[in-house]
Amino acid sequence: xxxxxxxxxxxxxxxxxxxxxxxxxxxxxxxxxxxxxxxxxxxxxxxxxxxxxxxxxxxxxxxxxxxxxxxxxxxxxxxxxxxxxxxxxxxxxxxxxxxxxxxxxxxxxxxxxxxxxxxxxxxxxxxxxxxxxxxxxxxxxxxxxxxxxxxxxxxxxxxxxxxxxxxxxxxxxxxxxxxxxxxxxxxxxxxxxxxxxxxxx
Amino acid sequence: xxxxxxxxxxxxxxxxxxxxxxxxxxxxxxxxxxxxxxxxxxxxxxxxxxxxxxxxxxxxxxxxxxxxxxxxxxxxxxxxxxxxxxxx
Numbered sequence: 027x028x029x030x031x032x033x034x035x036x037x038x039x040x041x042x043x044x045x046x047x048x049x050x051x052x053x054x055x056x057x058x059x060x061x062x063x064x065x066x067x068x069x070x071x072x073x074x075x076x077x078x079x080x081x082x083x084x085x086x087x088x089x090x091x092x093x094x095x096x097x098x099x100x101x102x103x104x105x106x107x108x109x110x111x112x113x114x115x116x117x118x119x120x121x122x123x124x125x126x127x128x129x130x131x132x133x134x135x136x137x138x139x140x141x142x143x144x145x146x147x148x149x150x151x152x153x154x155x156x157x158x159x160x161x162x163x164x165x166x167x168x169x170x171x172x173x174x175x176x177x178x179x180x181x182x183x184x185x186x187x188x189x190x191x192x193x194x195x196x197x198x199x200x201x202x203x204x205x206x207x208x209x210x211x212x213x214x215x216x217x218x219x220x221x222x223x224x225x226x227x
Numbered sequence: 228x229x230x231x232x233x234x235x236x237x238x239x240x241x242x243x244x245x246x247x248x249x250x251x252x253x254x255x256x257x258x259x260x261x262x263x264x265x266x267x268x269x270x271x272x273x274x275x276x277x278x279x280x281x282x283x284x285x286x287x288x289x290x291x292x293x294x295x296x297x298x299x300x301x302x303x304x305x306x307x308x309x310x311x312x313x314x315x
Contacts, residue, residue, distance in 0.1 A: 055250060
C-alpha cells in the first residue's frame with residue numbers, strides 16, 4: 027500500500043468506511059499476525075492480540091491523525107498488548123517458535139533439493155529468532171522482517187533511534203552467533219531468495 | 228556480518244496466517260465496531276456542517292457586512308451634520 031492509498035484509507039477509517047478498513051486489514055492482517063506469533067510463540071495468544079489490535083483500530087479510528095503511519099501504529103498496539111499479556115500472565119515466552127511458523131509453505135518454483143535446503147535453513151532461522159531475548163527479537167522482527175525504518179521501530183518500541191540502532195546491531199550479532207556463523211560472505215540476491223548456502227561457522 | 232544480508236534473509240521469511248474463519252470473525256467484529264462508533268458521530272457532524280454552511284455562515288457574514296456598512300453610513304451622516312468636508 028503506497029502512502030497516498032494509506033492516507034485515503036485513513037480518511038475512510040475516520041468516516042467509518044468499512045471498505046477502507048478492509049483495504050487496511052488485507053494489507054496488514056498476515057504481517058501483524060506473523061509479528062505477534064513470532065513475538066509470543068503461541069498461536070492462541072497471537073490471535074487474541076491481533077483481534078484486540080484490530081478492535082482498537084476500529085474503536086480509535088475517528089481519533090487517528092490524518093497523517094498517521096498505519097504500520098507503525100498497528101505494530102505499536104500489538105507489541106504493547108504482547109507485553110501486557112506477559113505481565114498479566116507472568117509467562118514471557120516459550121522456548122521456540124510456534125510449529126505453524128515452521129510449516130508455512132515456501133513459494134516459488136524450486137527443485138526438491140533447493141526446497142529442502144531452504145526449508146531447513148528457514149527452520150534454523152526461526153528457532154534462532156525465537157530464542158533471542160524479546161528486546162532483541164522485536165527489533166529484528168520490526169526492522170528485518172517487517173521492513174520498518176529504525177526510526178519507526180524506535181517509535182514502536184518506545185526508545186530513542188540511537189538506542190534502537192545499538193540494539194539492532196547487538197541483535198544481529200546474537201542471531202549470527204545463534205546460527206553459528208562467523209562472517210558470512212555477501213550473498214547474491216538469488217541465494218537469499220532460495221535460502222541457499224551461507225558461510226557457517 | 229553484512230547488514231543487508233541478514234535483513235534480506237529475515238525479509239524473506241514467509242508470513243503465517245490466521246485460520247480463515249477466525250480472520251473473518253475478527254474482520255466482522257472490527258467492522259461492526261467501526262460502524263457503531265463512527266455512524267452517530269458522522270451523522271451529527273454532517274448535520275452540523277450543513278447547519279453551518281446554510282445558516283450560520285451566511286447570517287454571520289451578512290451581519291458583519293451590514294454592521295460595517297451601518298457604521299460607515301453613521302460616520303458619514305455625523306460628519307455631514309457637522310458640516311465637515313472631511314468625513315474621517
